[in-house]
Amino acid sequence: MNSLNLHHTLQQIIPPLDLRSCLVSVRGEIVYKHFRNTQAETDIAKINSCTKSIISALICIAMDQGLLPEAGTPISTFFPQLTSDPDPRKPAITLEQLLTMTAGFNWDEFGGQNSFPRMTRTDHWVNFALEQRLRHEPGTHMEYNSGVSQILSSILMQHVGMSVAAYAERYLFGPLGIQDYEWEQDPQGVHTGGFGLRLLPTDLLRFGQLYLQEGKWEGKQLISSQLVQRSTQPFITVSPPNHGSYGWHWWVDQYAGQHLDDNSVPQHRPTDSELLQSLDYYYARGFGGQYVYVVPELELVTVLTNDKRKKEKPPIDVFPRFIVPELWKLATFSE
Template structure:
């Protein structure tokens, strides 16, 4: 496929036609730092904040990286440093070896059937203490041994960020990530006094592409 074909209006017309048939709210394509295609289901889709679900995790991991760069944490640090009141009571000594890196790579080892019996939705959201719910899950594998999709890991990252910065995650994000990227409108839902760092962020599609550009650069 030549570059001329890739950039052709005919191809974009076909793309627009096809995605209009399915449940796509918005679609943006950027090349060489310039948007070359925009599709919105309706005018409101361009201006409204959209629920980005687990894409929230990418913003959370970026904030962890910023904390690391600022010397506020080290990804090799065991999470027992932040949740000692809970983990000190756990009999499985392996939990003491779980690090921030294991949370980032979802390799902490917890028995977490998010894509199995839980059917893509973790019951942690209904727990009176979400952090405790996550940390008290049994370990199915040793930390670092195997990746298993775990939204609980990302929620723990949010709790750690909040501890090390001494502020709510969304306020920290506004200061060190959103504002520098020119993201002025967003909504980050909270639960139990903490931002839902696994799936609670709402953004405009035009602002989502800014994070992609950041990493591309």
């Protein structure tokens, strides 16, 4: 793929979208960067639900270190009080079902009695999340749920013998050179698992690069390649309006010459030669336009951040609608 062509193409597409930042690296080299202003480059900002993918990474590290048991472990191992829950399915929910959002809880992420805003107004977020009744058979349906991410953060804290942020500093942020961050906590001092982390765009890019390199950073294996692969493979197909699949707190999708969703029409009908392949990618996603995309086949990582107010709707799906079709063309038609 020609990096010069990519830079030229993105320079036409990205600035008019008025994103806070856009960073693209190929084989570890930044080939395109755009910041709305100096503050966007130098100030940490909310990454919202991209926090979930950071929690996933820390859980993988703790599993590698033998501090957390394997993914099939039931939740009652961590919260023995669930054995007396009236629903016998609840104590059997597994760590993997929490990671893949398939625990089955009755949850409406953004509003209502069982939502993450309601959770944050309680005095014990983890208990609130655990007390929700089950709406689906565990393992069968993906329901986006920041309460589950808080449960995971609590499990992590229980087992690593320090705060989640201190653990991140030692085994993830430190090795990656991430020094500047802020991370919110719940009333029990558990760092927020589903949101609440502030980072620099360049540090999000390092995080994506770590995954592209299958957990290796400067010669050190921070996360085993086995768990990087397992956590970023499709586990369950997601329901509309979402697209693709979900892994361990990572979204997974592919592009095959067209991208269909609620907001876009097919770009073109793929030719026979194009149908022979597709671009697989996975990504961290945060509310309001925060993304980290990893495209292993192209050795490419893209970070997008935004900070638009509610009245100014940010462009939706910048990567699949605007960037991937260009990557596809460059990958398909270049030598």
